[in-house]
Amino acid sequence: MQQILDASKTSDWRALDPANTLYMDLPKGRVVIELAPSYAPLHAANIRTLAHEHYWDSLAILRVQDNFVTQWGDPQAETDHPTHKKSIGSAKATLPAEFEREIDRTLPFTDLPDGDVYAPQVGFSDGFPVARDPKTGKTWLTHCYGMVGAGRDNAPDSGPGTELYVVIGEAPRQLDRNIAVVGRVVQGMEYLSALSRGTGALGFYTKASQRTPILRVRLVSDLPLAQRTKLEVLRTDTSTFNALIESRRNRNDTWYLHKAGRIDLCNVPLPVHTH
Amino acid sequence: MQQILDASKTSDWRALDPANTLYMDLPKGRVVIELAPSYAPLHAANIRTLAHEHYWDSLAILRVQDNFVTQWGDPQAETDHPTHKKSIGSAKATLPAEFEREIDRTLPFTDLPDGDVYAPQVGFSDGFPVARDPKTGKTWLTHCYGMVGAGRDNAPDSGPGTELYVVIGEAPRQLDRNIAVVGRVVQGMEYLSALSRGTGALGFYTKASQRTPILRVRLVSDLPLAQRTKLEVLRTDTSTFNALIESRRNRNDTWYLHKAGRIDLCNVPLPVHTH
Numbered sequence: 001m002q003q004i005l006d007a008s009k010t011s012d013w014r015a016l017d018p019a020n021t022l023y024m025d026l027p028k029g030r031v032v033i034e035l036a037p038s039y040a041p042l043h044a045a046n047i048r049t050l051a052h053e054h055y056w057d058s059l060a061i062l063r064v065q066d067n068f069v070t071q072w073g074d075p076q077a078e079t080d081h082p083t084h085k086k087s088i089g090s091a092k093a094t095l096p097a098e099f100e101r102e103i104d105r106t107l108p109f110t111d112l113p114d115g116d117v118y119a120p121q122v123g124f125s126d127g128f129p130v131a132r133d134p135k136t137g138k139t140w141l142t143h144c145y146g147m148v149g150a151g152r153d154n155a156p157d158s159g160p161g162t163e164l165y166v167v168i169g170e171a172p173r174q175l176d177r178n179i180a181v182v183g184r185v186v187q188g189m190e191y192l193s194a195l196s197r198g199t200g201a202l203g204f205y206t207k208a209s210q211r212t213p214i215l216r217v218r219l220v221s222d223l224p225l226a227q228r229t230k231l232e233v234l235r236t237d238t239s240t241f242n243a244l245i246e247s248r249r250n251r252n253d254t255w256y257l258h259k260a261g262r263i264d265l266c267n268v269p270l271p272v273h274t275h
Numbered sequence: 276m277q278q279i280l281d282a283s284k285t286s287d288w289r290a291l292d293p294a295n296t297l298y299m300d301l302p303k304g305r306v307v308i309e310l311a312p313s314y315a316p317l318h319a320a321n322i323r324t325l326a327h328e329h330y331w332d333s334l335a336i337l338r339v340q341d342n343f344v345t346q347w348g349d350p351q352a353e354t355d356h357p358t359h360k361k362s363i364g365s366a367k368a369t370l371p372a373e374f375e376r377e378i379d380r381t382l383p384f385t386d387l388p389d390g391d392v393y394a395p396q397v398g399f400s401d402g403f404p405v406a407r408d409p410k411t412g413k414t415w416l417t418h419c420y421g422m423v424g425a426g427r428d429n430a431p432d433s434g435p436g437t438e439l440y441v442v443i444g445e446a447p448r449q450l451d452r453n454i455a456v457v458g459r460v461v462q463g464m465e466y467l468s469a470l471s472r473g474t475g476a477l478g479f480y481t482k483a484s485q486r487t488p489i490l491r492v493r494l495v496s497d498l499p500l501a502q503r504t505k506l507e508v509l510r511t512d513t514s515t516f517n518a519l520i521e522s523r524r525n526r527n528d529t530w531y532l533h534k535a536g537r538i539d540l541c542n543v544p545l546p547v548h549t550h
């Protein structure tokens with residue numbers, strides 16, 4: 001895989017869009033999240049507003065459930081004192097469900113022909129793992145490791161993006177089409193995946209002191225150029241990406257005695273580098 | 276799922292076999308590992324010998340690679356001073372590859388008919404996730420979250436069980452049939468999955484001080500009864516287990532607007548309780 005990346009061309013990569021990238025600073029390091037406005041435009045817009053108005057600053061990681069998700073937001077809203085929750089400023093408190101969208105020919109799609117347990121068709125769209133159902137004409141972002149979603153209560157419109165989660169275990173694909181996936185972590189997953197698991201129900205921390213504080217979340221376009229990390233992601237509509245998939249599907253190094261011949265959607269790496 | 280477990284019968288559960296169960300004590304808590312002698316008999320025997328002779332006591336967690344594995348063993352053998360490695364006592368230094376075995380009608384198998392990207396047939400055998408290929412007549416343990424394997428070098432016989440790893444991310448099914456899977460963590464995964472990721476190549480720690488020490492590993496049958504935890508695992512050849520799978524395949528709670536209709540082998544929970 002490294003050989004393929006080393007041989008890649010400049011045009012195989014695209015820079016992250018500063019207007020759709022977040023930096024979340026935790027005590028141990030920075031998490032970089034890319035939003036997916038093509039799949040969840042209203043959520044991406046609301047999250048941009050929340051970040052622009054510094055909503056998450058001084059909030060916390062609320063929940064870490066082993067082999068499932070790490071979730072963050074306002075401790076007051078979730079568990080402590082709902083009446084004292086932080087103002088969401090000019091962001092919206094509810095949003096229409098953006099759990100799937102129409103398949104659109106303008107939307108990039110690189111087919112992964114290896115099959116999938118959960119969906120009739122899977123592949124990649126502009127760097128994100130996606131599934132599609134040709135019968136219903138719908139497509140949706142899939143819950144792979146590192147994907148970020150907007151937590152919700154029972155009402156479909158109750159997840160405006162104030163409380164976000166990231167997948168830290170085996171892909172919980174049963175969540176697909178039930179909740180708005182809003183993006184993915186492109187760097188710094190280890191700051192979210194290696195946190196102590198909460199001992200309460202669903203992995204919630206039982207004491208405020210157990211929560212990891214969020215120092216700040218910033219929309220990159222709000223930052224001066226000097227404070228931005230120049231990250232690029234491998235384009236998923238390139239022959240380099242297809243070569244990378246093949247190198248992972250059938251490993252060439254001598255260690256492998258048996259080549260898998262197939263690869264699961266959520267096992268395909270989505271490379272990131274600094275340029 | 277909890278309703279189904281609450282309604283389960285005593286006979287739906289089986290006690291862990293003390294002769295094939297390990298306690299690994301780390302500073303933050305205990306990890307319980309069940310060996311799979313039906314699939315890796317020589318490895319299980321060697322690991323029993325190593326535990327019986329206290330091989331892992333004062334060794335360490337060597338490697339934590341995000342979304343892949345946590346691995347433990349002798350720091351001297353792996354990185355520091357190969358010539359100073361700890362004696363493996365009466366255990367064997369090499370073992371024949373136990374990467375797959377013949378399908379045997381005496382071996383329990385509960386089919387999971389939901390399909391699989393990597394294997395023609397998958398299911399459960401005595402509490403372990405497995406795959407089978409009717410054409411070759413072979414079956415093997417699969418690399419799901421929490422499964423434990425015996426690290427090896429390039430030689431197929433070079434993984435005698437001294438260095439073990441556990442899956443802490445998306446199931447790396449490309450490893451199936453390439454390495455001996457020897458069992459699974461039945462309790463205490465959070466003590467292996469929430470460790471700081473190593474910053475060296477392959478997630479190895481770069482400094483000795485970063486490694487988590489292993490206090491001790493014991494074979495449960497070597498311990499007096501009073502020191503044993505009475506753990507039981509749900510039998511996978513029961514109607515209760517099938518009901519549990521169905522409850523996860525098609526979630527009944529009102530939160531789910533879209534039922535998946537399918538479930539991946541590695542998303543099926545394998546319940547454990549104290550009796």
